[in-house]
Amino acid sequence: MKRITLHTAFIVALMASFSNFVLSQSFEESGGGYCALKKQQMNYPPPLPMDANTPAHTFNVLKYSLHISLMNNYDPPYPQSYQAGLDIKIRVDSALGSIKLNAVNRSLQIDQVGLAGVSFTHQNDTVTINLDKTYQPGDTVDVSIGYQHLDVEDSTFYAGDSFVFTDCEPQRARRWFPCWDSPADKAQLEVWAKVPPDVKLGSNGALVDSAFTGDTLTYHWRSDNPIATYLMVLTSKKNYNLDVYYWVRPSDNALIPFRFYYNTIDHIYIEQAADSALKMCDWYSKWYGEYPFVKNGFAAAGKEFPWGGMENQTLTTVCKGCWWEGLISHEFAHQWFGDLISPGTWADIWLNEGFASWSEGFWLESYGGYAAYKEKIDKDAKYYLEHNPGWPVYNPQWAVDVPANDTLFNGAITYTKASCIIHQFRYIVGDSLFFKAIYNYATDTTDFKYKNVVTKDFIDKMSEETGQDMHWYFDPWLDQANHPVYFNSYNFVQMQDSSWEVKFTAKQTQTNAPFFPMKLNVYIVFDDLSDTTLYFMNRKNDEDFSWEFDKKPAYFEFDPTNEIVLKKASLIFSTDEKKLQGSFMFNVSPNPAKNNVTLHYTLPKGGPVSIQLFDVTGREIRTLFSGLQNKGKQVLDYQINDLRSGIYFITLDTDGSKAVKKMVVRH
Numbered sequence: 087m088k089r090i091t092l093h094t095a096f097i098v099a100l101m102a103s104f105s106n107f108v109l110s111q112s113f114e115e116s117g118g119g120y121c122a123l124k125k126q127q128m129n130y131p132p133p134l135p136m137d138a139n140t141p142a143h144t145f146n147v148l149k150y151s152l153h154i155s156l157m158n159n160y161d162p163p164y165p166q167s168y169q170a171g172l173d174i175k176i177r178v179d180s181a182l183g184s185i186k187l188n189a190v191n192r193s194l195q196i197d198q199v200g201l202a203g204v205s206f207t208h209q210n211d212t213v214t215i216n217l218d219k220t221y222q223p224g225d226t227v228d229v230s231i232g233y234q235h236l237d238v239e240d241s242t243f244y245a246g247d248s249f250v251f252t253d254c255e256p257q258r259a260r261r262w263f264p265c266w267d268s269p270a271d272k273a274q275l276e277v278w279a280k281v282p283p284d285v286k287l288g289s290n291g292a293l294v295d296s297a298f299t300g301d302t303l304t305y306h307w308r309s310d311n312p313i314a315t316y317l318m319v320l321t322s323k324k325n326y327n328l329d330v331y332y333w334v335r336p337s338d339n340a341l342i343p344f345r346f347y348y349n350t351i352d353h354i355y356i357e358q359a360a361d362s363a364l365k366m367c368d369w370y371s372k373w374y375g376e377y378p379f380v381k382n383g384f385a386a387a388g389k390e391f392p393w394g395g396m397e398n399q400t401l402t403t404v405c406k407g408c409w410w411e412g413l414i415s416h417e418f419a420h421q422w423f424g425d426l427i428s429p430g431t432w433a434d435i436w437l438n439e440g441f442a443s444w445s446e447g448f449w450l451e452s453y454g455g456y457a458a459y460k461e462k463i464d465k466d467a468k469y470y471l472e473h474n475p476g477w478p479v480y481n482p483q484w485a486v487d488v489p490a491n492d493t494l495f496n497g498a499i500t501y502t503k504a505s506c507i508i509h510q511f512r513y514i515v516g517d518s519l520f521f522k523a524i525y526n527y528a529t530d531t532t533d534f535k536y537k538n539v540v541t542k543d544f545i546d547k548m549s550e551e552t553g554q555d556m557h558w559y560f561d562p563w564l565d566q567a568n569h570p571v572y573f574n575s576y577n578f579v580q581m582q583d584s585s586w587e588v589k590f591t592a593k594q595t596q597t598n599a600p601f602f603p604m605k606l607n608v609y610i611v612f613d614d615l616s617d618t619t620l621y622f623m624n625r626k627n628d629e630d631f632s633w634e635f636d637k638k639p640a641y642f643e644f645d646p647t648n649e650i651v652l653k654k655a656s657l658i659f660s661t662d663e664k665k666l667q668g669s670f671m672f673n674v675s676p677n678p679a680k681n682n683v684t685l686h687y688t689l690p691k692g693g694p695v696s697i698q699l700f701d702v703t704g705r706e707i708r709t710l711f712s713g714l715q716n717k718g719k720q721v722l723d724y725q726i727n728d729l730r731s732g733i734y735f736i737t738l739d740t741d742g743s744k745a746v747k748k749m750v751v752r753h
């Protein structure tokens with residue numbers, strides 16, 4: 087470059103293209119994509135009751151004990167009706183003489199109450215049970231409810247095609263059993279399910295036993311670990327295939343069963359799926375804390391479950407034939423993020439889907455390295471940037487008014503943007519702090535493990551673990567819609583003492599969101615081909631930065647590896663117009679290049695010209711041109727199909743000036 091000085095009149099000399107990548111595969115093909123599509127599909131009528139936080143919560147459910155009879159549901163005409171008895175143990179938080187539970191009238195008919203319950207009313211999808219006396223805070227109360235599920239289809243309890251299964255997220259558990267249907271009230275679950283003898287039935291927790299009485303088979307499942315109601319499940323089928331694999335738990339060498347329930351046509355996938363799941367368990371256990379439940383399982387459901395998976399605690403439901411790795415890695419990660427640590431409200435759903443989607447990439451990293459992980463994150467970013475509906479990741483009102491499923495489970499926001507926000511947190515604090523923070527969060531038995539999380543507590547925990555107040559990052563990036571659109575500029579200035587100054591201005595131009603603070607990075611190559619990457623905080627818009635060097639800078643790039651994935655960015659070389667005329671343009675195209683590359687440059691005057699090719703380490707590969715050239719435009723073509731994929735530098739030396747261009751070769 088010619089010697090240049092900073093001037094108030096800036097012009098555009100170079101413009102980098104937007105920094106998002108062109109990628110071949112899409113979010114729709116990822117586990118998160120299928121998860122999102124499936125959850126959005128569950129949006130058909132009847133509409134969801136939107137009363138998550140009514141009635142007021144004056145008690146805490148400790149345990150649901152469910153006796154359910156499914157003797158008639160596996161054969162045509164597949165009635166949706168069943169009889170059930172439910173015992174609910176609660177702990178009283180404030181003095182009460184009655185309790186209210188969610189129970190959708192269209193699906194459930196309450197027949198009787200007992201134990202401490204003496205009478206009831208059931209209207210507006212709420213059952214109010216009057217107790218035998220007023221109970222005081224700290225008391226435990228047992229109430230029994232005899233009820234039946236009516237013969238109606240309700241997108242929750244499915245009987246058909248020899249299957250019976252349930253599917254509840256976010257607020258449909260109340261359609262198959264009366265419950266306090268809030269993700270914050272986790273409870274133990276014990277299930278006794280009576281089925282015909284040729285049925286296999288899975289549920290949460292451990293299989294206590296399965297016993298015959300005449301022609302009735304009773305499955306007895308028990309989960310001592312608390313479960314959010316939306317993660318309670320039954321999955322069953324006549325003549326279900328069942329393979330059980332075992333994961334050896336490192337801490338005590340216990341054999342943890344991994345139960346795979348599948349349709350006969352899927353048998354070719356199971357061994358591979360089980361092999362992957364066992365390896366995932368090792369990987370996730372290493373980074374998120376040892377797998378925290380007494381069993382794990384995956385069950386393929388019927389045709390009413392057309393998409394993706396549902397991370398029911400210890401027994402994920404997947405769609406028919408959906409045994410592929412991306413989906414399994416997403417759903418399995420939910421056992422930690424969603425199940426072990428459940429959202430406190432539906433406003434915190436991004437912590438479920440963000441971590442599960444991020445974990446798809448992190449699983450790829452286990453054998454494909456950081457590049458494989460980053461490729462998945464880049465896909466998430468691309469999907470978000472192309473499909474952004476323009477609302478924030480964190481919407482506090484969702485804690486009270488749960489939105490429609492295509493909003494709550496929006497793929498661009500709740501999945502991919504949330505995944506990218508977690509990636510950017512990793513970039514900001516670095517791997518060692520990031521993984522320490524995540525591990526300590528997921529193993530924190532005081533506040534999170536087997537409990538719930540709300541967004542503020544998550545950010546506070548990340549702050550505590552990293553030793554930095556992370557609200558500066560999470561608050562704006564979660565609360566503000568959209569993303570930064572950078573229009574940055576840089577300049578090289580020679581100082582009096584012949585040192586050089588690199589100037590950089592970080593400018594955000596978006597009009598649909600306030601400023602996003604961020605840790606930025608820039609990459610500088612000097613004319614001796616040494617290089618450096620600088621990291622620095624950008625706390626306000628239009629902020630100027632400068633760095634001094636004792637050698638001449640020749641190349642500059644903003645966030646060259648695109649770690650700040652949630653952005654659009656342009657970079658201009660800004661300088662004084664008059665001075666620039668003495669310089670020369672130098673372009674390499676296409677870039678990335680494959681077989682051929684063309685150099686375009688304009689010489690301000692005739693003279694000796696030397697063009698050389700270097701690899702990323704600064705090793706000279708070859709001289710592309712050496713000789714005399716005339717003033718004016720020059721074009722040179724080169725074959726590069728002998729170069730391996732990677733990053734190269736091309737230097738152009740002319741009389742007293744030198745320019746450097748980065749070239750990416752991708753075969």
Ligand SMILES: [Zn+2]
Nearest residue numbers: 121416439442
């Ligand atoms: Zn998910």
